[in-house]
Amino acid sequence: MISLTSPVETRAHGWPAGAKLAALCLASTGLFLTDSLGLHLTALALVLVLYAAPGRVFFTAGMRHLRVVLPFVALLAIWHLITAELHAGVLIVLRMVVLVALANLVTMTTRLSEMTDLVHRLTAPLRRLGLPVHLLETAIPLVIRFIPVLVARAETLAEAWRARSRRRPGWRLIFPLMLHALDEADHVGEALRARGGPLGHTRPE
Amino acid sequence: MSDTASDDIRLDDLGYEIAGRPVLSGLTLATSARSIGVVGRNGSGKSTLARLMAGLLQPTSGTIRIHGHDLFRDRRAALETVGILFQNPEHQIIFPRVDEEIAFGLRQLGQSKTEAAEGARAVLAGFDKLHWQDATIAALSQGQKHLVCMMAVLAMRPRLMILDEPYAGLDIPTRRQLQRYLNRADTRLFHISHDPADLADCAQVFWLDQGRIVAQGAPCPVLADFTAEMNRLGELDDLADLAG
Numbered sequence: 001m002i003s004l005t006s007p008v009e010t011r012a013h014g015w016p017a018g019a020k021l022a023a024l025c026l027a028s029t030g031l032f033l034t035d036s037l038g039l040h041l042t043a044l045a046l047v048l049v050l051y052a053a054p055g056r057v058f059f060t061a062g063m064r065h066l067r068v069v070l071p072f073v074a075l076l077a078i079w080h081l082i083t084a085e086l087h088a089g090v091l092i093v094l095r096m097v098v099l100v101a102l103a104n105l106v107t108m109t110t111r112l113s114e115m116t117d118l119v120h121r122l123t124a125p126l127r128r129l130g131l132p133v134h135l136l137e138t139a140i141p142l143v144i145r146f147i148p149v150l151v152a153r154a155e156t157l158a159e160a161w162r163a164r165s166r167r168r169p170g171w172r173l174i175f176p177l178m179l180h181a182l183d184e185a186d187h188v189g190e191a192l193r194a195r196g197g198p199l200g201h202t203r204p205e
Numbered sequence: 206m207s208d209t210a211s212d213d214i215r216l217d218d219l220g221y222e223i224a225g226r227p228v229l230s231g232l233t234l235a236t237s238a239r240s241i242g243v244v245g246r247n248g249s250g251k252s253t254l255a256r257l258m259a260g261l262l263q264p265t266s267g268t269i270r271i272h273g274h275d276l277f278r279d280r281r282a283a284l285e286t287v288g289i290l291f292q293n294p295e296h297q298i299i300f301p302r303v304d305e306e307i308a309f310g311l312r313q314l315g316q317s318k319t320e321a322a323e324g325a326r327a328v329l330a331g332f333d334k335l336h337w338q339d340a341t342i343a344a345l346s347q348g349q350k351h352l353v354c355m356m357a358v359l360a361m362r363p364r365l366m367i368l369d370e371p372y373a374g375l376d377i378p379t380r381r382q383l384q385r386y387l388n389r390a391d392t393r394l395f396h397i398s399h400d401p402a403d404l405a406d407c408a409q410v411f412w413l414d415q416g417r418i419v420a421q422g423a424p425c426p427v428l429a430d431f432t433a434e435m436n437r438l439g440e441l442d443d444l445a446d447l448a449g
Contacts, residue, residue, distance in 0.1 A: 112301065112302065112305070113305065141299070141300045141302075141305060142299065142300075144301040145298065145299065145300055145342060148343040149295060184295075184296075187291075187295075187296035187297075188299060190256075190261055190291075190296070191296060191297045191299055192299060193280075194261055194288075194289050195299075195309060195310045195357075196280065196284045196313030196314070197280075197313070199309065199312060199313075
């Protein structure tokens with residue numbers, strides 16, 4: 001779910017990030033306050049309309065991003081079938097799908113730089129307390145930059161394992177992956193230093 | 206840009222040790238050549254030299270002066286004086302998007318957010334790559350990532366560009382294209398490579414072996430000797446030797 005981007009420029013790209021996040025916050029709170037199946041279904045329909053509004057390309061991309069919640073939907077459905085709480089199960093699944101879909105929608109239509117700007121503004125009070133919040137401005141893009149790198153690294157490790165073993169690698173790759181992450185951290189540290197350290201810092205002496 | 210000061214790069218008895226083992230020792234050189242090549246085998250200390258020159262490592266002994274500055278101590282001068290291009294772009298790219306990566310260095314030079322964004326656009330336009338602006342790094346090819354690194358470093362207008370095996374693993378067309386971009390850039394080059402072919406156009410070449418300079422001079426004789434020696438070693442089995 002990291003680095004969700006939209007294939008097309010939508011009207012929502014122009015809306016302020018703060019407003020979109022506030023709306024997401026309101027919608028989440030609202031859904032948790034109600035147990036009405038009808039309201040949840042209405043919310044789902046509304047979200048689908050929002051996804052469909054920018055056109056077919058956006059809709060298919062959005063639905064593809066949503067596929068990651070399917071395993072959780074299946075898990076919750078099975079659990080509630082076992083415990084025979086059908087109504088509660090449907091409610092929870094609907095709520096989860098709607099909220100993840102809405103959150104994805106905000107991410108897809110908001111540039112990363114706007115999001116970090118917002119964080120910058122929201123953390124202003126903490127900054128006045130002397131906390132090093134400027135580090136967030138570099139840390140957030142770093143996470144988004146390196147998740148795909150680590151995922152790719154995990155895949156090549158698994159591949160190297162499978163090339164010489166019939167067993168599945170599983171947890172045994174965690175340690176080499178951690179070492180790789182530390183190594184990567186060293187490199188990025190060097191790259192940061194080569195160009196002057198994290199953002200928002202006062203210039204080097 | 207003209208360099209009036211002579212001997213802008215000065216290493217004086219430079220040494221660097223890792224855990225007590227010397228990686229570089231007794232390096233002394235002074236040069237004002239516009240393009241400098243360093244050739245050497247894997248493990249000869251080339252990458253360490255590149256990092257020392259960029260001020261990323263502190264010498265264990267001796268001194269380095271680039272355009273008169275000690276770049277390890279004076280990071281501000283370092284940002285205005287040198288840029289370093291690492292061998293692996295994955296080790297260099299910090300941001301998930303092309304324009305952010307390029308704008309980063311400009312902000313480090315003290316530009317405001319809008320100035321830096323404007324500057325990044327100008328650099329991309331200068332390379333005819335304005336359409337890369339919103340591209341995510343993960344979607345780029347290896348050669349394209351190299352070019353992003355190059356644009357990000359050149360955006361800071363370094364007077365000296367340090368290249369640490371920038372072409373390793375790239376195909377011939379990609380190499381040639383990157384080389385063309387570099388030659389066009391108005392900056393001095395300090396190019397480190399194990400491949401003599403990369404350094405044929407340099408004004409001056411140094412041959413580094415086991416942490417020492419063993420030959421220096423015009424590229425023609427030095428690189429010819431280097432190639433002959435490498436071919437001779439290729440017949441032997443020094444892979445068998447363990448360090449230490």
